[in-house]
Amino acid sequence: MEPPAPRRRVTIVDVARHAQVSTTAVSKVLRNAYGASPEMRAKVRRAIDELGYRPHTGARGMRGQTYTIGVMLPDIRNPFFPEILDGITDSLQGTDYQVFLGPGCNGEKAEAQVTEAMIDRGMDGIVLVAPVSSRTRLEHVASAVPTVVIGRHGSSARYDTVADDDIEGASLVVGHLAGLGHHRIAHIEHHETDPARLAEMPNARRADGYRLAMRAHGLEDRIDVVSTSYTQQGGHEGAKLLLSRPHRPTAVFAGADIVAMGVLEAVAEAGLSVPGDLSVAGYDNTTFAAFGPISLTSVDQAGHEMGRNAVRLLLERIADRHRPATRVMLSPTLVPRRTTAPPPA
């Protein structure tokens, strides 16, 4: 499919023409003014929806820019995201750009609301961190404003991407655990059914990488995946399921550090010890993983570097809307710590 041509901004005149009413009527509806009939309102609202009209924001400087970059984070509690954010803000230091975060964007509806709000306020560029929206939706955003997508695979001609090689990261974890002598290595993944997301989301890639690596180590019979969510609660739930297996695993690869937090919690509740009874590894190498009393084996996907690359691509794209789309893929590294050890004898 050819990418759509960059959209001309829809104006109030287009809306009026489409709705077959006057621009004054459109303006009345827009400002909820007295004197617009319900029929008129319905007609105008329909035209607005069909054309994708957004009220013009005039907050632009002389060069047509607002010097504002919007960053959408899926979950402000996930300790990986501050690393990306630091990379973004450090790279913009000394420029005229100000970063504003759209908080709490877990889910397609919330993502649409935040990205529309960013477009509406005339932001010059948007960085989307691990968005769950459809490709079509992301391309819609990118057609309105220069966009970089972090932490999602798959390519688009409309936006740039920065991702970590999640297949490789998962393979590092499985290789580490297998090297310690583990065979029953289980994985807790983020539940995903949408085919596009299964191909593009980092969580799905990590689960794929886990399966591939288990096969590569001759452990295909031991593949054991529990589907919950990339939250602390998801880790807790997943670990409880795994610990109730007749032959419970000797090692758990949690798809994210925040999932590993829930695993550690469930293991402690079950009166088991880490790594004595169970080895646990996470992914993201957050400050939580590095926290001494936890000391979680994890995968470092260089969040700071991801943020830095995203800014570089975004500023390039703001300068030249028509340059070819670029994908940056970073290589992760394993950080072994105290939560992984050989299996119990």
Added chain:
Amino acid sequence: MEPPAPRRRVTIVDVARHAQVSTTAVSKVLRNAYGASPEMRAKVRRAIDELGYRPHTGARGMRGQTYTIGVMLPDIRNPFFPEILDGITDSLQGTDYQVFLGPGCNGEKAEAQVTEAMIDRGMDGIVLVAPVSSRTRLEHVASAVPTVVIGRHGSSARYDTVADDDIEGASLVVGHLAGLGHHRIAHIEHHETDPARLAEMPNARRADGYRLAMRAHGLEDRIDVVSTSYTQQGGHEGAKLLLSRPHRPTAVFAGADIVAMGVLEAVAEAGLSVPGDLSVAGYDNTTFAAFGPISLTSVDQAGHEMGRNAVRLLLERIADRHRPATRVMLSPTLVPRRTTAPPPA
């Protein structure tokens, strides 16, 4: 001191008059246009600074609003702040307002930059979480846009405040530890020298509350305060100092959970156990404190409720800029967990 009268917005005409140049000249300087001499630039820039002129942002809807609320957080890594943020976003659910966060605002300079950026983009209201800027500076912000200050004491006729009774919170911790039999109870505070901040910042109030409570329990001779910072590193550093005392404390009251994280790390490094060798209490009742394997005794200051109150006050203030300033003070509660126990025999 009488509060200054609400400011009329400074216009480009005022700048031109003040600089004794034409408005065209001001406009040239503003858009970095060719033909403005260095002398002219200097003159105009000085007038802009002296008058506090801000380019007009036109991003306003028909009713003069942008339906944008700016929230300034001092540190996105401190796990207390998401609680406040949830209270804010939950309260705005179903309204037309969109929240944007100004990230990484630790320090007066960064705070000025973010608040100016928010004012510049025509935000309708601002919530400042634990700002460190001077009262004058906060009143400057509040004179430009409706402002609510969270987590800072002291009153102003210009802005509303929502705070936790930090003196009471500190007294709950000391009472709990003294009740367990501790006498050598030390405190790690955030270093503060500015007299205004000493009177208004929650960290300073907690240190005051600690001293008052130690006296109330007849432990004035045992008062032991280490001044570092409200960061994980500050906690680590503070604990190392306390553990090297000839008579080391049997309990540490860390001024914030993130400080307690550093304490727990230092204690583990020293080969000591919590609470066997040392009891540790934090403040904020973050998800980290509630995390099972940590299980940190802490003070719940109801972050969600703080955020909810801030939104209520802000929307009232947006509706009526001239209503009297309001202070909301919330009462904290103690959440005892596994990091505190009677002192070693």
